[in-house]
Amino acid sequence: MTHIKKHAELMNTAVINTDFIPYGRQSISKEDIAAVVKTLQSDFLTQGPCVAEFEQAVANKVGAQYAVAVNSATSALHLACLALGVTADDRVWTSPNTFIASANCARYCGASVDFVDIDPHTYNLCANKLADKLALAKLSNTLPNVVIPVHFAGQSCDMLAIHQLSQEYGFRIIEDASHGIGALYQGDYVGNSHLSDICVFSFHPVKIITSAEGGMALTNHEQLAKHMRTHAHQGITKSPDELTQTPGDWYYEQHTLGFNYRMTELQAALGLSQLAKLDDFIAQRHQQFALYAELLRDLPITLPYQSNDSRSSLHLYPILLPQSHISARKAVFDALRSANIGTQVHYIPVHTQPYFQALGFTWGDFPVAEDYYHRTLSLPLFVGLTPAQQYHVVAVLTHALAEQGIK
Structure with missing residues (x-):
């Protein structure tokens, strides 16, 4: 035939x-529903143990050292920019073929944004076009501080080439892997952050797995993780080594202007069940x-x-x-x-x-x-x-x- x-x-x-x-x-099973119901019946609906468990499970899965769960990938991208010190004096480059959050995260910090055209086959940010644009930017002293490659449709960008360019031109890298949890690049899971500073996942309902809404930033740098976690929790710390005084266990301090980007226990419970x-x-x-x-x-x-x-x-x-x-x-x-x-x-x-x-x-x-x-x-x-x-x-x-x- x-x-x-x-x-x-x-x-x-x-x-x-x-x-x-x-x-x-989304694809929601009886096990997912049971996991959420169990959390509803627990002592914690937010700021409990489930979020930390979800963070550790994702980090273990992809091979990253640290993970910070938040209420959306947009929030995670914003936190990543903040952790890398992006300010109004900085330049951030990303792909034009993406959802607007990949660029807006830099604008939240006041930075200028530019784009690098895409590869005609993968539809990802093109490493060759990035190299050409970097060479021109060096001549005009307008090199980017951060580049945000986007793994469009779940296929990784050419991260080795982008990483090598970062070593040559001195920019930091945030992988926008909102589409990419579970994807592989050169045999390793996307999210291990071996070729970037921070990698971001999305758990929106139409993504690979869902926590209803939610996102996560992964990194191998302890200070970047700590910075993102603090900013996701209103800029507040209770860590004894950061407090200026310790009058009692009730005490906390706000050390920076942060945000309420926390993920709930319900979201984390669903995410954990989906991750399996x-x-x-x-x-x-x-x-x-x-x-x-x-x-x-x-x-x-x-x-x-x-x-x-x-x-x-x-x-x-x-x-x-x-x-x-x-x-x-x-x-x-x-x-x-x-x-x-x-x-x-x-x-x-x-x-x-x-x-x-x-x-x-x-x-x-x-x-x-x-x-x-x-x-x-x-x-x-x-x-x-x-x-x-x-x-x-x-x-x-x-x-x-x-x-x-x-x-």
Whole structure:
């Protein structure tokens, strides 16, 4: 049987499901619910032992020495910038193909932000373009203090190359691995922070594992961990070696202006339960990825590229329409949405947002990221997505592309 005939038969078996198929969603088990209920029945709903247990479990899993759990990855990115001493006098570079938090974290500190265009295959910050931009910045004495590479869709950036550039040009590194818990780079887990100062995970419901909301910063530097923890807890310390006096066990001191970025015990309990299923979740995503590759390979679209030096956690499944049919993207998007398929666009380039345009950026500044944006759609990919649902997604997509003359 030819592949085309097999493909057609699979399309004919697609179950026309009227239920909405989101691009991503959480997978919550009875064990997850029981873990949260147990915490609800405990003495601590916040500032108890579960958060520390979650921190240690994640650190152990990825091979980092320290972990600081907080209420979101955005908070973790902000804390990472603060820990590295980012101020209004500093420059931070990141990818334009990311959620706005990757850039906003530097703006919270008053720093200026710039971007490095993306690799056309991985859609990650391009190490070669970073090298070129650093060489020019050195000539003008405008080198960045911090670079924030973003592991888009769960695939690691070329961290060895970026780390080597950091040694040459003297910048610090924050890995935005919001999509990347469970991913591997050169055989090691993303998050071990061997090639960066700090790495950040997200536990938002559509991510690989969830704590409802939540994030975590990982590092191998004790002082950076201590700094982030203090700032996440209102700038308050009770550590005896930091107090100026010790009148009693009730005593604490505020040593800096901090924030209430704490993670609750409920979130940590859910996160811990989910962490036990991390490898299974990623294995399921890879099975779904393989099925999409089989079903979509004859369509005139670009499928997600996987680098040989990494194993993606597969947070997203972004496809690209042909450059010749950029104008058809909205019609294809609308056709999928009309069929109750929750396709999405990841991401609108950060530098094109009105806030950043007011800072001097404009369309045309980062052409690879912009071309990617104009052609991309994310197809549903999540634990619990069935083969029948994938067949249905591909059947609707195939018809929508044909309607636009893309076949």
